[in-house]
Amino acid sequence: MIPIKYNLRSLMARKIGSLMTIFGTGMVVWASIFAFGLYGGLEKTFNTSVSPLDVLILRQGSTSETASAVTEAAAREIMTFPGIATDDQGNVLAAPELVVISYISKRDGSGNANITVRGVLPNSRLLRDNFKIVAGDDFRPGVREAIVSRALSDRFQGLRIGEEFIVQDKPFKVVGYFESGGGTSESEVWTDQRVLAQVANRTGATSSVQLRAVSKDAQQQLIDRITADEQVALKAVTEEQYYSDLAEQSFFIKMIGQIIAFFLTLGAMFAVANTMYGAIASRAREIGTLRALGFGRFSILAAFLLESLVLCVLGALLGCAGALLLGEIRTGTMGGSFTEVVFSFNFGPDVLFKGALLAVVMGLIGGFAPALRAVRMKVVDALREV
Amino acid sequence: MSDNHAESIVALLNVSKGFMRDKLEIPVLTNTTLHIPKGDFVAVMGPSGSGKSTLLNLCAGLDRPTTGKVIVNGQDLGELSEARLSKWRSENLGFIFQMYNLMPVLSAQENVELPLMLTPLSRAERRKHAEASLRIVGLSDRADHYPRQLSGGQEQRVAIARALANDPVLLLADEPTGNLDATSAQEVLDLLESLNEQFGVTIIMVTHDPKAARRAKRLLHLEKGSFVQADIEALETSLRGVAR
Numbered sequence: 272m273i274p275i276k277y278n279l280r281s282l283m284a285r286k287i288g289s290l291m292t293i294f295g296t297g298m299v300v301w302a303s304i305f306a307f308g309l310y311g312g313l314e315k316t317f318n319t320s321v322s323p324l325d326v327l328i329l330r331q332g333s334t335s336e337t338a339s340a341v342t343e344a345a346a347r348e349i350m351t352f353p354g355i356a357t358d359d360q361g362n363v364l365a366a367p368e369l370v371v372i373s374y375i376s377k378r379d380g381s382g383n384a385n386i387t388v389r390g391v392l393p394n395s396r397l398l399r400d401n402f403k404i405v406a407g408d409d410f411r412p413g414v415r416e417a418i419v420s421r422a423l424s425d426r427f428q429g430l431r432i433g434e435e436f437i438v439q440d441k442p443f444k445v446v447g448y449f450e451s452g453g454g455t456s457e458s459e460v461w462t463d464q465r466v467l468a469q470v471a472n473r474t475g476a477t478s479s480v481q482l483r484a485v486s487k488d489a490q491q492q493l494i495d496r497i498t499a500d501e502q503v504a505l506k507a508v509t510e511e512q513y514y515s516d517l518a519e520q521s522f523f524i525k526m527i528g529q530i531i532a533f534f535l536t537l538g539a540m541f542a543v544a545n546t547m548y549g550a551i552a553s554r555a556r557e558i559g560t561l562r563a564l565g566f567g568r569f570s571i572l573a574a575f576l577l578e579s580l581v582l583c584v585l586g587a588l589l590g591c592a593g594a595l596l597l598g599e600i601r602t603g604t605m606g607g608s609f610t611e612v613v614f615s616f617n618f619g620p621d622v623l624f625k626g627a628l629l630a631v632v633m634g635l636i637g638g639f640a641p642a643l644r645a646v647r648m649k650v651v652d653a654l655r656e657v
Numbered sequence: 658m659s660d661n662h663a664e665s666i667v668a669l670l671n672v673s674k675g676f677m678r679d680k681l682e683i684p685v686l687t688n689t690t691l692h693i694p695k696g697d698f699v700a701v702m703g704p705s706g707s708g709k710s711t712l713l714n715l716c717a718g719l720d721r722p723t724t725g726k727v728i729v730n731g732q733d734l735g736e737l738s739e740a741r742l743s744k745w746r747s748e749n750l751g752f753i754f755q756m757y758n759l760m761p762v763l764s765a766q767e768n769v770e771l772p773l774m775l776t777p778l779s780r781a782e783r784r785k786h787a788e789a790s791l792r793i794v795g796l797s798d799r800a801d802h803y804p805r806q807l808s809g810g811q812e813q814r815v816a817i818a819r820a821l822a823n824d825p826v827l828l829l830a831d832e833p834t835g836n837l838d839a840t841s842a843q844e845v846l847d848l849l850e851s852l853n854e855q856f857g858v859t860i861i862m863v864t865h866d867p868k869a870a871r872r873a874k875r876l877l878h879l880e881k882g883s884f885v886q887a888d889i890e891a892l893e894t895s896l897r898g899v900a901r
Contacts, residue, residue, distance in 0.1 A: 274774060280762035562756040562773045563719060564819075565747020567740050649720045651710075654754070 273566055273574040282554045285550060289582060292546040296586025296630055297593065299539040304594040304618060304626035306528030311617035314522060316455055317514040322400055324356070324490055325510035328480040328497055333506070334516065336370040336478040337387075343367065345503045346480045350497060353385030354489030355482050358397055365482035366395040369464050371471045373438045376428045386427060386440055387459040388417070390467030390477075393544055398481050412463045415470070418447040419456035430460065441470045453580075455514070458612045481510070536629050543637030547579050551645045558645050559653025568646045575645050579638020580631065587630030591623045635636040665728070666827055666859045667693040667716055672805030674711055676791040685711045687882040695826075698860045703879030709863040712879070713829050715847045716861060717744045717750055727855070731825045747775040751820030751824035751858075755832035757812040759804040765791065765815045766800040790818035794848060810841025817848055821858075828852070830862040834869050846872045 283288045328349060333339035356364040369390035376383050389395075396402045410416035419430045424445070429436035435444050443462060451457055468474045484490035490509065497507040508516075518621035551558065558571060595618060659683050669691040675682040685708040701709050707730055713718040715727050718734040737745055752758075759768045770785040778786065791797050794814040804812050813833060820828055820838045830849065834842035850872050852858045862873060870876050878885050 272774065274763075274767070274771075276767070277760060279764060284762050410901065415828075556756070556758060557760060560754070561750075561771075562743065562761075563717065563752050565743050565745075565775050566752075567743040651714050654719075654758070 273561060273570050275577065276561075278280075279331070279580045279581065281550070282552070282581060287493050288546055288549060291389050292543060292582045293585045295542045296406060296539055296583050296633060297589030298344050299535045299633070300587045300626045300630050301593040302535055302590075303629050304590060304622055305616070307622045307625050308594065308616035308618045309620065310525040310528045311622045312614045313612070313618075314518055315617045316453060316458075316612065316614040317518040317558040317568075321454075321511045322398070322483065323509075323511065324484045324487065325398060326482050326484060326490055326493055326507050326512045327510050328482070328505050328507045328653050329478075331506045333502045336368070338371060339413075339478050340476045340506060341367065341478065341480055342476050342503075345505060346477055348503075349480055349497060349505075350482070352493060354484055354493050355484075356485045362394060362402070364394060364480070365480060366392040366396055366398060367464070368392070368395060369471070369473055370478040371438060371473070373431070373436065373460070373466055375436055377426060378428055382638050384427070388421070388443075388467065389459045389461050390464030392463050392464050395461075395481070398483060399454065401448055401452035402445050402451065402456070403449050407445075409449075410446055410462055410469035415441060415462070415466055416446045417441045417460050418444045418449045418461040419445055419460045420450065421448045422457055423460070424448060429495055437590070438458070438467070439470050439472075453615065455517075455612060456497060458614075463623045491558025532629065536633055539633050542635035543579055543583060543633055544641055546582065547575060547638050547641035548644070550578065550643050551575065555648060555653045558648055559650050559656065561581035562648075562650040563654065572642045572646045575642035576635065579642070580634035583630040583634030583637070584627075586633075587627040590626055594618045594623065665692040665770055666695045666697070666727040666730055667691070667861070668726075669712075669715065669722075669730070670726040672722045672727060674708070674722050675718070686715075686722070689883060691877070691884065693859065693861065695859055696853070696857045698850070698872075698874045699862065699877055700873035701861060701863045701877045701879060702867075704869050706836045708882045709752065709879055710831060712750070713831055714750065714756075715861055716827070717752070717829055718746060744775070746891040747772055747823065749826050749831050751823070751825035751828045752829035753813070753816050753820050753828065755835040756838075757804070757809075757816045759812055759815055759819070761804050763802050764803055765796060765807065768804070769818045772819060775798050776823060786822055787818070790822045791815070793821060793831065793852075794818045808841065808878050809837050810844055813837060813841070813845050814848065817845070817852075821852070825893065826859065828858050828860045830864075831861060832864055833862060834864065834866055842866070842869065 280386060329336065329339040330341060350363050350365045358364055370392070371388045372385045372387050374383050375386045403423065404418065407418070410418050415604055417436075424430040424432075428434075432447065434446050435442040437443070449461065464477070482493070484493055493508070494507040496503055497503070561571060597616075597618070669689055672686055673683040673684065674686040674688045700710060703709050710900070711720065715722055718727070718730060718737065720816075721735065732745060734742065760771065763771065766784070766787050769790050770783045773783040773786055776783075788797065788800065788876055791800055794817050794820065796811060796814055798865065799807060799811060799815075804815070833849070837845060846869055849860055849862065853860050860873075862869065864870050
């Protein structure tokens with residue numbers, strides 16, 4: 272085989288061309304990682320919200336909590352069903368929750384967005400894994416106080432500790448920040464369920480009931496029992512199913528990301544091919560000499576494919592480094608229920624791997640046609656090249 | 658011209674070669690038969706387009722004849738596939754080009770080692786072979802130099818070292834002094850002559866230079882695709898006549 276140092280040094284000999292290709296490939300990888308990270312972050316946010324044994328109960332026909340209503344009577348009855356897990360004190364791990372939408376201005380002045388204000392009970396916290404107050408205090412029951420995620424407070428006016436926001440013309444004061452492992456809860460404002468029900472004139476019904484089953488079997492039995500009860504007209508789904516349906520409504524983001532990545536990659540392949548065609552044209556005599564010395568077609572093909580791969584892998588490293596240097600980027604989009612979902616871009620290993628894989632594909636496909644040209648060159652013609 | 662020799666290292670048997678130009682076949686070599694014995698040093702001269710380079714390419718298996726057979730070191734080259742031909746070249750031939758054709762990104766030592774990459778030799782053995790070849794051409798002290806750091810004559814000597822590295826049975830030189838000044842040309846020719854005399858390497862050298870041709874044991878003159886009788890004195894006389 273042709274020594275690798277020949278290829279590496281040849282790349283270094285064409286510094287400008289090589290660097291431009293590496294930079295171009297790096298930009299494409301970076302942009303692709305950005306697109307993948309956008310959807311990956313959203314998907315991760317929905318997945319993080321999921322506890323495998325949790326069940327969400329909504330009105331039949333509702334696809335989200337905002338369009339759902341569960342009477343207090345039905346909620347009370349459901350909470351007596353067997354198969355629901357309990358906390359240390361023997362209280363059932365179930366919570367009727369009320370969801371109200373508040374239209375709040377963004378801090379950057381780019382307009383307003385719908386924010387989910389969730390009225391919760393003490394058990395709601397236990398139903399969100401990793402829930403904790405990270406700054407300030409928890410809200411007090413019976414008063415118009417609220418807690419929010421730090422991410423949300425950074426994006427919207429009136430949501431920082433000490434500030435006030437309006438729900439149905441009534442002010443609520445933010446008293447603390449919470450975290451819940453990066454799930455969709457971090458896109459919500461939490462307050463006392465009864466206070467919210469009074470303010471929103473929604474007493475007598477909640478939006479949903481969330482509960483945790485003791486086991487997978489119990490979860491299925493609870494779902495079957497609630498769904499079969501025609502009198503209450505409710506539907507029960509696993510939390511996994513609920514958020515998976517919500518994530519599907521954001522499918523267009525994934526599609527756009529993939530389309531952008533596809534066309535960028537296609538463009539980059541032409542750039543790589545162009546660089547490699549240039550390299551091969553300027554080294555025709557070297558190729559002819561290598562063939563004359565006895566190096567076979569496969570050696571030549573492998574050597575030039577390797578050069579193309581090296582360019583793209585270096586580009587991939589640049590692109591990945593660029594993405595990692597961005598650090599944690601938070602953004603928001605409209606979720607399935609037309610409310611703001613705040614999430615971080617996911618630049619995890621899987622997303623970086625996808626970007627790097629794209630670069631390898633670019634290198635192999637973009638470099639193949641030029642390498643084939645090198646292989647097909649007639650030796651006697653190549654030797655005559657100046 | 659045709660020689661018959663029992664121990665031919667190169668035998669061209671009724672070889673014709675033509676090239677297609679605008680659907681017309683242009684004959685370059687016509688029904689040529691040639692035998693070159695082992696240890697010979699042959700200079701091939703002739704005007705441009707007479708088929709000198711084509712002859713070398715056929716001997717190297719870089720091109721195939723339209724008709725006839727090319728047998729080198731007992732191997733009918735027509736019987737070999739492209740892949741086997743590459744391997745055969747690496748085991749049997751050494752090339753010297755007019756423009757040296759060294760890899761600019763490799764040092765002298767690395768250039769000489771290049772054909773040895775195709776052999777089963779270990780890295781240390783390759784290094785040893787390359788050092789020996791560079792010693793023969795008197796460039797041991799330039800082993801780490803890159804082609805751009807060498808003079809034309811030195812580059813050609815590195816190219817000769819590369820051609821010798823795999824102990825070829827046949828050395829093919831295409832205008833080896835065509836790009837060199839008189840002194841360097843002299844050094845390269847001295848080297849070729851000593852390789853032929855001391856090591857018995859068979860050499861076919863294409864040249865336009867009668868002084869270079871003089872150093873060969875035999876002169877072959879190609880005219881319109883066929884060998885014609887020629888001797889170097891007559892050739893030099895005719896060239897001097899043209900010069901006046």
